[in-house]
Amino acid sequence: MSRHVGSYPLPPYLKTKLLAGGFSTVEDLEDLKPVELSKELKISPEEALEILRVVQGVQNDASSPSSSDEAVKTALDLLQEERHQGCIITFCSALDELLGGGVPLTKITEFCGAPGVGKTQMGMQLAIDVQIPCVFGGLGGEAVYVDTEGSFMVHRLEDMAKAAVEHCRHIATVENNREQLEAMSDFTVEHILSRIHFYRVHDWVELVALINILPEFLQQHPKIRLVVMDSIAFPFRHDFEDLSLRTRLLNGLAQNCIRLADSHKAAVVLVNQMTTKMGHSGDGQAHLVPALGESWGHASTIRVLLFWEAGYRYARLYKSPTREEATVPYQVTMAGIRDVCIPNSTQDVTSDMSQEEGTSHGDHSQRKRPRVS
Amino acid sequence: MAPLKVGLCPALTVEVLNSLLNAGVRTVSEFVCMDLELMMTKCGCVSYKDLVAIRKVLLVQYSAFPVGGSSWYEEILSTTAILSTGNSRLDDMLDGGIFTGALTELIGAPGSGKTQICMSLAVHAASRLEQNVLYVDTTGDCSGQRLQDILYYSTGDRESSTLSRIGFRRIFDPWQLLDLLQKTKAAISKQSDLFYSQLKLLIVDSVAAVISPTLGGQQTEGHAILLNISRQLKVLSSEHAIAVLMTNNVVQGELSEPWPGLGRSWQHIPDTRLLVQGTDSPEPQDRHISVMKSPRLPRGLSTTLRLSAAGILDLHTHTSHETQGQAGQSTWKT
Numbered sequence: 001m002s003r004h005v006g007s008y009p010l011p012p013y014l015k016t017k018l019l020a021g022g023f024s025t026v027e028d029l030e031d032l033k034p035v036e037l038s039k040e041l042k043i044s045p046e047e048a049l050e051i052l053r054v055v056q057g058v059q060n061d062a063s064s065p066s067s068s069d070e071a072v073k074t075a076l077d078l079l080q081e082e083r084h085q086g087c088i089i090t091f092c093s094a095l096d097e098l099l100g101g102g103v104p105l106t107k108i109t110e111f112c113g114a115p116g117v118g119k120t121q122m123g124m125q126l127a128i129d130v131q132i133p134c135v136f137g138g139l140g141g142e143a144v145y146v147d148t149e150g151s152f153m154v155h156r157l158e159d160m161a162k163a164a165v166e167h168c169r170h171i172a173t174v175e176n177n178r179e180q181l182e183a184m185s186d187f188t189v190e191h192i193l194s195r196i197h198f199y200r201v202h203d204w205v206e207l208v209a210l211i212n213i214l215p216e217f218l219q220q221h222p223k224i225r226l227v228v229m230d231s232i233a234f235p236f237r238h239d240f241e242d243l244s245l246r247t248r249l250l251n252g253l254a255q256n257c258i259r260l261a262d263s264h265k266a267a268v269v270l271v272n273q274m275t276t277k278m279g280h281s282g283d284g285q286a287h288l289v290p291a292l293g294e295s296w297g298h299a300s301t302i303r304v305l306l307f308w309e310a311g312y313r314y315a316r317l318y319k320s321p322t323r324e325e326a327t328v329p330y331q332v333t334m335a336g337i338r339d340v341c342i343p344n345s346t347q348d349v350t351s352d353m354s355q356e357e358g359t360s361h362g363d364h365s366q367r368k369r370p371r372v373s
Numbered sequence: 374m375a376p377l378k379v380g381l382c383p384a385l386t387v388e389v390l391n392s393l394l395n396a397g398v399r400t401v402s403e404f405v406c407m408d409l410e411l412m413m414t415k416c417g418c419v420s421y422k423d424l425v426a427i428r429k430v431l432l433v434q435y436s437a438f439p440v441g442g443s444s445w446y447e448e449i450l451s452t453t454a455i456l457s458t459g460n461s462r463l464d465d466m467l468d469g470g471i472f473t474g475a476l477t478e479l480i481g482a483p484g485s486g487k488t489q490i491c492m493s494l495a496v497h498a499a500s501r502l503e504q505n506v507l508y509v510d511t512t513g514d515c516s517g518q519r520l521q522d523i524l525y526y527s528t529g530d531r532e533s534s535t536l537s538r539i540g541f542r543r544i545f546d547p548w549q550l551l552d553l554l555q556k557t558k559a560a561i562s563k564q565s566d567l568f569y570s571q572l573k574l575l576i577v578d579s580v581a582a583v584i585s586p587t588l589g590g591q592q593t594e595g596h597a598i599l600l601n602i603s604r605q606l607k608v609l610s611s612e613h614a615i616a617v618l619m620t621n622n623v624v625q626g627e628l629s630e631p632w633p634g635l636g637r638s639w640q641h642i643p644d645t646r647l648l649v650q651g652t653d654s655p656e657p658q659d660r661h662i663s664v665m666k667s668p669r670l671p672r673g674l675s676t677t678l679r680l681s682a683a684g685i686l687d688l689h690t691h692t693s694h695e696t697q698g699q700a701g702q703s704t705w706k707t
Contacts, residue, residue, distance in 0.1 A: 021399065028376065073541045301514050
């Protein structure tokens with residue numbers, strides 16, 4: 001069966017004309033000149049040319065071996081590609097372990113949490129960490145930070161950047177690695193701040209517009225490895241009457257984000273708020289769930305819930321295609337996101353300890369917290 | 374419908390065609406549907422007898438052929454295969470597995486395990502069943518590392534070559550999906566590529582992610598896209614004996630019961646619809662699967678699966694030494 005004209009990206013009114021004129025499949029349009037088509041359908045020659053270009057262009061692609069981007073890869077290729085991609089570390093080894101090495105590139109990671117739990121801190125920390133030079137095992141990238149709430153504090157960012165620089169300098173001096181010491185000259189607070197491209201967005205129109213021009217911006221700045229949106233919920237939670245429009249915009253936004261992440265090998269980090277949902281699990285109690293509704297839950301590949309419990313901050317991996325659900329503690333210090341226990345000089349002990357603590361606390365909180373789904 | 378052309382039948386000469394065109398009859402369907410007497414008065418020079426003859430030929434040419442029930446049954450038997458899911462409880466529930474020539478849909482909330490089931494089935498079909506799989510990822514959720522882990526924990530196979538049986542493509546808009554389906558169909562018919570001639574399973578995870586941005590609001594085109602995609606999937610599955618597995622979101626129905634996303638017209642498209650849900654049991658990795666729609670199975674049939682290191686597949690038993698060596702790297706507790 002040859003392809004139906006309805007399945008081509010053509011304007012609907014041209015499709016209607018094509019169908020009314022008896023052209024329903026590609027075969028009917030074969031060997032047709034634009035002039036003939038324009039006469040037949042009483043449309044302008046330009047429109048006829050456009051139709052034929054779209055239809056026959058796609059047809060030609062099918063017969064010739066298409067570009068590598070279009071081709072079907074195998075899962076083996078996918079595995080190789082993934083092995084070469086890095087992760088953005090969070091400076092909290094328990095959280096890194098939870099995520100499988102950090103926030104992965106080419107995926108959407110969503111951090112949800114109540115006010116004050118450290119979502120913006122997380123976004124800022126990642127914007128710094130993505131810049132850690134390659135010789136330290138970092139990505140040496142740049143970051144885009146989209147602020148919709150006005151919560152981005154540059155003083156705070158400076159503090160965290162200072163701590164990150166100190167940390168790297170410490171490693172370089174202890175190891176006395178010449179390459180690392182050289183890289184430090186390019187890893188200063190000023191450099192870090194200058195490599196964060198900051199957007200202040202005031203409403204959803206600006207946000208949707210920005211998402212549409214970001215691919216171009218990323219093309220011009222090929223070193224960008226991280227896009228943070230803090231928060232995705234804010235512009236869509238207020239003054240939004242048409243809910244079906246909201247759903248469509250959000251769905252489109254999600255597709256644009258994942259396309260951006262995939263084509264530019266960048267991590268997209270979305271910050272989301274929490275909302276109250278009246279008990280549908282039968283207990284009649286209200287509990288907190290991520291905002292923007294159930295269908296938005298599919299947008300992110302990885303979803304992490306940040307919450308308080310008994311005076312400690314916890315991160316709970318709620319959705320991930322690669323990692324098991326678990327809960328780990330973290331803290332926000334002057335220096336940024338850190339492990340709960342004070343880091344010792346030996347890295348292994350630190351990660352082991354935090355891991356143990358993480359699992360014990362994890363079981364505890366899993367029982368206490370109602371499932372959000 | 375096809376336009377009227379000279380040569381469709383002997384009586385349809387250039388002369389007749391021209392007078393028909395003048396009368397505004399341009400396509401086969403217009404010709405067949407129009408009242409013949411009215412047509413005769415409109416194009417004066419054509420005789421009634423000719424018009425009847427043309428109509429008869431056109432009807433014969435364009436009508437479908439009847440097939441006897443028994444021969445149809447024979448054909449179904451010879452072309453349909455049942456792909457085991459790799460999980461004995463799910464296979465029991467589904468009467469053997471998922472059927473080729475049919476669309477199977479998994480619906481569930483975020484994090485319910487739809488992608489895990491998709492990846493498990495892909496690995497199982499590629500490893501144990503030795504069939505080729507085309508995995509279309511529209512959400513960026515599929516991970517090569519996870520596929521390899523599932524392979525390792527279910528078969529004990531470290532060799533990743535099985536993964537080359539799984540074709541993989543990331544797609545982010547409906548036009549790309551339509552293109553891919555079209556090209557897949559063309560490649561299968563050409564029979565030149567070994568991958569496509571042994572293709573038995575097509576996975577689209579998720580179909581909602583590409584279609585839903587075009588639906589809602591005042592848009593009408595999204596509906597056309599949805600129907601086009603569903604038609605392509607149906608043709609691909611039934612003409613080339615491929616099992617299609619798709620995932621979809623859940624929305625809340627009128628009584629806040631789980632309901633498939635993408636609206637009313639999509640509800641009729643999949644042949645089998647399975648709902649994946651978390652359970653109340655203390656095991657957080659347990660998933661409850663129930664049949665929401667099926668031509669073969671009673672509605673409401675259900676079973677419980679456990680997501681593990683091997684996805685939903687049965688775990689391969691390792692020697693203790695092997696397991697220990699792996700423990701450091703493993704992401705899932707066995």
